Amino acid sequence: MKYDVIIVGAGVSGSFIAQDLAVKGVRVLVIEAGRSFTRDTYPRKEIDANAQLYWGGGVELNSSATLALLRPKVVGGGSIVNQALMDRFDHIALDSWRSQSGAGLFSEAAMAPWYEAAENELIIQDIPESTRNGNAEIFAEGFKACGFTCKPLSRAQSGCKFEEGNDCIECLSGCRIDSKQSTPVTVLRRALRAGCHLASECEVQQVKHTDENVVVSGVTRLGRNFSFEARKLVLAGGAIGNSRLLLNSNFQRKLPYLGKGFYTHPQYMVMGLYDREINAHKGPLQSYKSYDAGFRLKGFKLENVFAPPVAISMLVPNSGVGHLAKMKQITKMACIEVAVRDTNAGRIRVNGSGRAVIYKELNGLDRERKAHGMKAIHDIFSATGAREIVPGRLGIGLHLMGGLAIGSSQKSSVVGHDFKLHQHKNIYAADSSIFPNAPGINPSLTIMALSKLAASVMLKEL
Ligand SMILES: Cc1cc2nc3c(=O)[nH]c(=O)nc-3n(C[C@H](O)[C@H](O)[C@H](O)COP(=O)(O)OP(=O)(O)OC[C@H]3O[C@@H](n4cnc5c(N)ncnc54)[C@H](O)[C@@H]3O)c2cc1C
Known part of the structure; x- marks a missing residue:
């Protein structure tokens, strides 16, 4: 035909x-x-979903292995x-x-x-404040304490049934109730x-x-x-x-x-460890976004995020017993990420076997933007009583552009x-x-x- x-x-x-x-x-x-x-066949385990829903078996890396690129397949x-988020x-x-x-x-x-x-x-809804989880509360309280501005998120969803105990973190591997649009x-x-x-x-x-x-x-x-x-x-x-x-x-x-002019909004997740249960995996995964004119002018935004355990374990530093000790506290972790509005254009090339090779780094201005965001996250976690602040050890590129x-x-x-x-x-x-x-x-x-x-x-x- x-x-x-x-x-x-x-x-x-x-x-x-x-x-x-x-x-x-x-x-x-x-x-x-x-x-x-379909909603009945999405892989049920995080690790299977990474392998079956992404190129490269889950992640691809830039040439210096400092940025994990998540490319859906x-x-x-x-x-x-x-x-x-719309x-x-x-x-x-x-x-x-x-x-x-x-x-x-x-x-x-x-x-x-x-x-x-x-x-x-699409059906686009605001996330109701009544359903916000412990991670969102820290985000909102910290913003208030530091004099920053944030705003509820709009999301393409048609009713996520939080009142029935639904946890939207699962829908990063495909929504099982066809709410996500x-x-x-x-x-x-x-x-x-x-x-x-x-x-x-x-x-x-x-x-x-x-x-x-x-x-x-x-x-x-x-x-x-x-x-x-x-x-x-x-x-x-x-x-x-x-x-x-x-x-x-x-x-x-x-x-x-x-292949030129490649950008990713490099994102850096930072975990805050608290003495109380946060349960960042419960309910809506994200409820707020930063809406701060100062952040926008400085070229970054903060996101109220979390991730499933395999992803968190890749970000948490240490190995062996030290790593296990941190992972055991996963329900006491809050998480905020800084997303940089990157200015250093990367480049996509192909190698002899036709595979993509990605050259993408931060320049001085991008690093400065990242540092401003990291400082704001540090201030938010400190203002809300975090006992330890753990920066993730890898940047992430989800918004692949250019x-x-x-x-x-x-x-x-x-x-x-x-x-x-x-x-x-x-x-x-x-x-x-x-x-x-x-x-x-x-x-x-x-x-x-x-x-x-x-x-x-x-x-x-x-
Ligand atoms: C975890 C995650 C969270 C995100 N959250 C948000 C968010 O909240 N809000 C937001 O706005 N954006 C978000 N994004 C980014 C957003 O999803 C992407 O920007 C968007 O999907 C890009 O759309 P696209 O049509 O360009 O490509 P895609 O949606 O990526 O579609 C490209 C498709 O083309 C297929 N393809 C590629 N090459 C070939 C080939 N040679 N032959 C056949 N098929 C091929 C791929 O397999 C893929 O399915 C997120 C991304 C990720 C990974």
């Missing part, structure tokens, strides 16, 4: 574009390297494993995008209708109902492009080769996925900026303002890979908004 459009990646962007095209009768095929799960992509970009993020990319689209007024359209696809229970489901085809466990390895069509080829999990053809291609494999695919297909000759930056010049960008690759009129991208720099704000809602806009551009052409 010849498709009108092939979409590589069934994550956030791929699913949104698939829906908007399929409901208008466009013949769409979505190809996804990861598996398809599953139908639904990041929407399955993420925290579903934020519009502020003028600080949009102004810097506009000045770097030259795209007039990046203003609060121009983006508003696309944000609204994306929000209308992941794409398989929202837009991707609607796309499939409208006739969109989905090929899961199929990794695309090569793209070929002519003036008339696009051919993608790759291999299934069982090792069988496949090839599909369409009039148009959407790259929705995320920052590393898109860069890797195009680099392996030799697009860098025409697109010299490919590699196919949007812009007007071929020297400093890969995708044009019309969401097409420069000089490739049939290949589009609107996912996290087109971010021109790090916004310092949760990216999903903006990916959804840009994907809806890109789909409308494609519909006009189709």
